[in-house]
Amino acid sequence: MVARVVTVAFDGVDARRVDVEVQLVGGTGQTSFTIVGLPDKAVAESRERVHGAFAGIGLALPPRRIIANLAPADQRKEGSHFDLPIALSLLAAMGVIAPDALDGWAAVGELGLDGQIAAVGGTLPAAVAAASMGLGLICPEINGPEAAWAGDVSILAPRSLIGLINHFKGTQVLRAPEPGPIRSGGAVPDxxxxxxxxxxxxxxxxxxxxxxxxxxxxxxxxxxxxxxxxxxxxxxxxxxxxxxxxxxxxxxxxxxxxxxxxxxxxxxxxxxxxxxxxxxxxxxxxxxxxxxxxxxxxxxxxxxxxxxxxxxxxxxxxxxxxxxxxxxxxxxxxxxxxxxxxxxxxxxxxxxxxxxxxxxxxxxxxxxxxxxxxxxxxxxxxxxxxxxxxxxxxxxxxPPPSEGTAEAAARVHAARAMQEDRVRAAGLDPAQALNARSGGDVLDRFATPDSAGRALLMRAGEAGGLTARGWTRTLRLARTIADLDGSEGVLRRHIAEALIYRRTTVGAQADFDRQVMPSGLGAAAF
Incomplete structure (x- = not known):
């Protein structure tokens, strides 16, 4: 009989499905334990941690050949979080828990030699992936509040392997964890x-x-x-x-x-x-x-x-x-x-x-x-x-300045609200709401300067001070300056201030002012 449980392998922040299959083969009188399916060293060492965890809770491995397969076999498996799904599949294959008890569950967790389940990274994306597959997630107790942030997904968060076995046998009930708190990073300097x-x-x-x-x-x-x-x-x-x-x-x-x-x-x-x-x-x-x-x-x-x-x-x-x-x-x-x-x-x-x-x-x-x-x-x-x-x-x-972080933050929030409202009202991509990320239609519709501003921008481009990327970034910057100014359009003074900040060589401000900026509009003007 082959026992199966689902787990995940991480590809960046995405969690990919992996099926852990365990089969007991033959009756050789000796125990051998093999893990296949492109495991890295941490996964290959799972057999020793699983063996030790079973001994820690009073279980002996059967005197047979144990094969654990991690499918798909051509995908590299990395990390210690494969310990728990391998152990659960083995418990089902040995008949310690009913094989159908694992239906509808994915599992991640590292095992200690005393049977405790240690914390692992990636529990939140694992829970999100389990939810997308219509499964619940079994994870370490310490990771339970993190996994609960995934939303509408069942979570089991046992402290130890013996507690999880008792839950599946009906002699103990594991409560679903609550999402962890939302904390503040503390006071920000003013x-x-x-x-x-x-x-x-x-x-x-x-x-x-x-x-x-x-x-x-x-x-x-x-x-x-x-x-x-x-x-x-x-x-x-x-x-x-x-x-x-x-x-x-x-x-x-x-x-x-x-x-x-x-x-x-x-x-x-x-x-x-x-x-x-x-x-x-x-x-x-x-x-x-x-x-x-x-x-x-x-x-x-x-x-x-x-x-x-x-x-x-x-x-x-x-x-x-x-x-x-x-x-x-x-x-x-x-x-x-x-x-x-x-x-x-x-x-x-x-x-x-x-x-x-x-x-x-x-x-x-x-x-x-x-x-x-x-x-x-x-x-x-x-x-x-x-x-x-x-x-x-x-x-x-x-003396201390009259304005601090609170006053500046209020202007920043108002400017960002203008950007979001503008893009939303136009039915454009909300991902481009922030001026630094805008492009294409957003720039054409909302960052085109007036005739005087365009002439100044052309003058800067002809003087060799702007690349094509620099042209676009200058328009984005001018749009932000206009937002802070409460202006619907991008005017010449917004372009002028943006150009002052657009330098590819530190210390080149004097030459830039002389070649590009109109008389009287240098850095001191702002």
Missing amino acids: LREVKGQESAKRALEIAAAGGHNLLFVGPPGSGKSMMAQRLPGLLPPLTPQELLETSMVWSVAGLIERGALTRDRPFRSPHHSASMAALTGGGTRAKPGEASLAHNGVLFLDELPEYSAQALDSLRQPLETGEIVVARANAHIRYPARFQLVAAMNPCRCGLGGAGRGACGKAPRCQRDYQNRISGPLFDRIDLTVEVPPVTAADMAL
Whole structure:
């Protein structure tokens, strides 16, 4: 007789069906245990954990040949969550539980040698997949509140293998777990704590309103990291759909504790020594990287030129497509990665740049060499580049600003509401509601500037300051500035301010103003 139970294998954040089949063959007088179906080392070791767990609850394996097949056999199986479905199939084959008791269930879980069922990653997408197959899910007790977020799906969350056996025999009843709590990430630092830097705060507000990528450039101590850390306070909470998408990624990464979710947008800040695999995902057992963990949130890269060129350039594709594809010889794994990039850097290696007190003695060559660590195509994907001057003693002596995070967040929320209402009223794709993601019909209908603004944009393009991508991103940025201004149309002043932020070379503002901007409309005008 062949006993079967359903489980899943993870392909990115998607869970694919796997059927676990166990058969007892012959009566050789000796026990042998074989797992087939392209198992990795963790799955192959399941036979030892299952053997130990059975011994821990007082069960002996039969003196026969045990074959566990993981179908489809040509799909790679990775992870320790195959322990529980293999054990359940074996229990059914041995007659410990009725074979039909497993009908209608999928299972995931890792076994301890004492029969306890340990937590595993990916329970939420496993529960979603089980629901789509019309099945319930058996998972570890600690993962039960997480699995319950999948909605209309039956969940069994036993603490141990013996408790699950008793449930199927009718001597114990396992209650369905409740969904975990929705927690807040805690207090967000206030913009009032940032002295001076009004131009940089304005750029931060624009970036938050439209979801644009942002780069701060300035000497150490000028407040670049402080402002980036205050961006989450300006952003609206995750929508229910975004909450599910983000939680699926975090579940696969094993970062959801006790089923607790949060509506706060992710803010990830990896160290500049992070490798390409750490940023984009992958490894021996493919896991989501920092870019995917920042899905629907913010990826903050401090000391941008200190990251390896390979790691930085690996972000170019997800900045355009919103997903990361990890290519392997036998598979392509996709992770969602629609994040907002915020970066900070010093103007040169010594940190002080080529002007003012303590200026670099090797300027401008030091600046040029340092900035050349960042490729032009990556710069082209950054919508706002803002030079942050040093904070002076006069700035520090100023009283706290009259406006802080609450006031700026209100303007951001109003601008985002305008974007959503505009796209909804026109019956267009709601995925393009945020200006940073808009294109095609949305841009043509809502971001076409007036004649004076178009003339200014043409002038910038003819001066060689804009690529085709830069043209589109300038229109998106101008549309956001117009939304913050409460303007229905994109005017010349909105295009002018957007062009000021669109630079592919740090420190090129003076040349840009001279060649493109009309007289009197430089960076100081905003």
